Amino acid sequence: MDRNNSRRQLAAMKQSLFDQGHLDEQFIQLEELQDDANPNFVEEIVTLYYRDSSRLISSLEQTLHFCACGRERNPLDFNKLDTIMHQFKGSSSSIGAKKVKAESTLIREYCRTGNAEGCRKSFQQMKKEYVALRKRLENYFQLVRQAGPMERACRPK
C-alpha cells in the first residue's frame, strides 16, 4: 500500500542518511522526543535550524569573502569566524547534522592556526553538505507527512 510503501521508503531514506554519515545519534534523540504532544517536533527543529543558520552562513560568507578578495582588506577575522563557527557547530550538532558538524570543527581548527585558505575551503565543503542535507531532509519530511503519524523514531540498523 501506499502507506506501507511510504514507510518503507522512509525507513530506507533514513537509513541511508545515517549510513552515509549525514546524521547521527542526536537525530534519533530528537525523534524520540517527538510524541503526541509534539508530533512534528523533528521537522520543527530542523526547520528552525535551517532558518536560523542561514544567517550564520551568510555572515560566514561575508567574513570569508573579505579576506578572500581584498588585498587591503583586513586579514581574515579569525576571531569572528571562530565565534560564528562556535554557534554554528552548536546548532548543527543539536539536530544531528554530522558532516556539517565535522566540517565546523575543521574550520575552527583552521581558525585557530590562522589558516585562511583552509578556512575557506572547508567552508565551501561545509556549505555543500549543509545544502545537500537540507534537501534530503526536506524530502524526508515530506515523506513523513505522507506516511502518516505512525512513523516513529526507530533506530537505523
Add this chain to the structure above:
Amino acid sequence: MDDSGDRFPIGMRVLAVDDDPTCLLVLETLLRRCQYHVTTTSQARTALTMLRENKDKFDLVISDVHMPDMDGFKLLELVGLEMDLPVIMLSAYGDTKLVMKGISHGACDYLLKPVRLEELKNIWQHVIRKKKSDPKEKNKTSKLDKTTSESGSGLRSAGAENSDENGKLTKKRKDQDEDEDEDKENGNDNEDPSAQKKPRVVWSVELHRKFVAAVNQLGIEKAVPKKILDMMNVENITRENVASHLQKYRLYLKRISCVANQQASMVAALGSADQSYLRMGGSGHFHNNAFRSFSPNGIISNLNTPTGLNGHGFSPSGLLQLGQSQSFNNSSNDQLKFQPTITPVNQNILQGMPMSIGFDHLQNNSSKGVFPVQNLNTDVKPTFPIPNRFPDQIPKVTTSSSHPPSLGISNNGLMLETHTEGKHGGIGIGYGSSSSSVSSRHSDFSFSMLDQGRHSDNWSSVVPLSGIQTNSFPSSDCFRQTAIPPSDNMASLPLQAGYPGGSLADVHSQGSVFTNSPEYINGNLPFQGWEDRNQDATYHSNITYGSINSLAPVNGAVVPRGQTTSNSTLHRNLDTKFCDPRQMKHAGFADLTECSSSRQPRVNIVSQQKFSNNLGSLEYLASSMMEQEQDKMKLLGGDFICDSYSGGVSL
C-alpha cells in the same frame, strides 16, 4: 507536583539561556521530557532580570557559554554571586581550558552540546548539593536582603521563614506551590533561602561596600573574616557569611585578573544587579562596596586601570583593564580587545575613569577592537568588579562580562581594576549597568571601586577612576549626574578622552579619558580630584560604569567623540551622579572628543544612553579611550577625568 521533596527532581524550575534558537528549543524539549519546569530565554540579560526579580523563582540555571549579549561566564559569575544558584554551562566546545574556566567561575557542571537526555536527568543533583552546602548563608538576616535585594528576596529573607511569606514571593513564580513545597522540603532548592529555612544574607550594595572597605583596609592578604566582620560592624551577619562572601570576592578578583574576557558578561549583569556585585567576593578590594551598586549601571569599577579602559571601549570583558595597567590590559585585552592599546594608560587612566567608558565603547568597539564596549552591547554593562587594585590584585577591571560581581556591572563586567596599589579603592568600577538597569542605575555605581584616593600612587593622577573609587559611594548618589548638563559636560568628556580609538573615547570622556597615555593621567589628571572625589564618593559609587556598554559614560560623557554633546545626553540618562567636577572637565573634553570623534566612532557608547546607569561607561570610556589613542587620552584624561567625572563619570 512538587508536593514534597520526594518528587523533587520533578518540577524543578530551570532557566535555560542560549542565544541559538535551535539549541534552545532542543534543550527546552529535553528538559520538559525530564519533567522539569522550564523557562527559556535567548538573552542573558533577560535571564538576569528574571533571576533578579525573584531569586526563588528558579532552582537551576543552564546557560550557553557563547552568547552575543553577554559572556556565559560572566552570567555565571553574576548568578553565582547574586543569587547563588547552581549554574550549568553548555557549550559546543569542550576543551579543557574552557571547562576549567567554567569551573573557576563557579559552574556546577559543564555539558557539551548536543546535550543528551540522560545528562539532563541528573542535573538536579546540583541543586541538592548546593542547598546542602550553603546553610550558613541563609541564616543571615534577610534584612539585608530587604534593602537591597529584590523585593522578593528581601521579603523572603526577612520574614521568610514561612512559606507564607515565600508564598507571596513565590507568587511570582510559576510554580508557587512547588516552591513552597520545595522550600519546605528541601529547604530551598534554590539557593535562595526562600525564606523558609535559612534567611539568606543578601549582600546589598551597602553591605558589600562595607565589606570591601574593610577588606581594603585590612589588606587583601590579611583580610580575615573575623576582622572584616568587626570592621563592618553590621548586625545580622555572621563570620561565616563574611567568610563565604570573602571567598567569592577573592575568586572574583582572581577571575578578574585572569579573565579579561568576562567583560562582556559583566555588563549585562551590571545593569540590574547592584547586589550582584556584592557577591563578588573576591579579594579585590572592591572597596567600593559600591560595587554593589554597580550593578545597575555598569559599575565601572575603578577604572583605575585607566589604560585598560580607555582603549577599547572596554569590551565588556576586558574592560577591566583599567587600572591594572599591567594585568589589566592583558586580561582585558581579550575581552576588550582594546586592551592592548590601553595598556599604557591603564595604569592611570582608568583610575579615574568611571567606567562608563567602557561600556559605550564596548559596544561599539567593533572598530577598535575595543571590544569591551561592544561586548557590552547588548546591554550588558560590563560590570566591573573593579577590584581595587591592591598591589597584587588588581583584579583587572575587566569589565568583561564575566565579572560576576553583581555589581551590576552589567555588561562587561568592566572590571576596572584600579591599580592603585596601595589604595585599594580602586575598583569602584561601577560596572553594573547591566544592560537594562544601567540607565537607571547610575546611581548605583557603587564605584566603590577603586579608592580613588588610592590612586594617588598608581595613577598618579590618574584620574578618573579615582573618582570612581568612591569609596563611599553611596552607590547611587554619586552619580547624580543629573545635575550635569548632560551633554556638555560629561558628554564631551568621556568620549573625548582622546580616544585614540575613538570608540573608547567615549568612554573616557566621561572620566576616564585617561586611558590613553598614562602619562597624562598622572599629570593631567584633574582627576586627582578623583581622589578627592573619592571623598565625594557619591559619585564614585555610582559609577557603576559597568554598564558602560552602551552607556556611554554616564553622563553622556561617553559621548563619542564628536558626538559628545549629543551623547552626553545619552549619558545623562545614566543619572550618573557623577560628580560635578566632571562637568568641568567636560568642557575640556569637549575638545577631546572632537578629536576623538575623528577617531572612532565610539559614539556608540555614548549614544548608548544606556549609560545612564552605567557610569561605568565613563570608565569604560576611559579605558576605551585609552586604548584608542592614548595620546588623545592624555588630553582628556587629565582634565577629564578628574573633574569631569564628578559628574559624568561612569554614568
